[in-house]
Amino acid sequence: MGFSVGMxxxxxxxxxxxxxxxxxxxxxxxxxxxxxxLTIGSILLVLHGLDVKIPNPLDLVSYLFEPISTSILNLFK
Incomplete structure (x- = not known):
């Protein structure tokens, strides 16, 4: 809690x-x-300090592009 207040x-x-x-x-x-x-960064830092699980943005990118990747790989098989 002290970490969050300090940040x-x-x-x-x-x-x-x-x-x-x-x-x-x-x-x-x-x-x-x-x-x-600064507000977004502060909120993320406080959430990280409180051990709240923050999703990785790369998971969303891979979720969105996986069907495209699969279709392109199937096209070249």
């Missing part, structure tokens, strides 16, 4: 250091992208 505090520190200059320079699109990516 959230570190994410808040990053936001307080990096976000104000972006907003001050009126770079709203990069600041939104920065905030979204």
């Amino acid at each position: 959230l505090l570190l994410a808040v520190l990053f936001v307080t250091v990096e976000l104000p200059p972006l907003i001050r320079e009126k770079q709203f699109y990069p600041s939104v992208i920065y905030f979204i990516l």
Whole structure:
């Protein structure tokens, strides 16, 4: 639990250091992208720290492309 709290505090520190200059320079699109990516990364890091099983994205890719691969292999047999 301490790991998760520490990572959230570190994410808040990053936001307080990096976000104000972006907003001050009126770079709203990069600041939104920065905030979204930092939020996603923080959520994944906290879930990993709490030992929540996070699915591997490569499993989805292999699931989607397996029928295509099989049909191409059958075509060349």
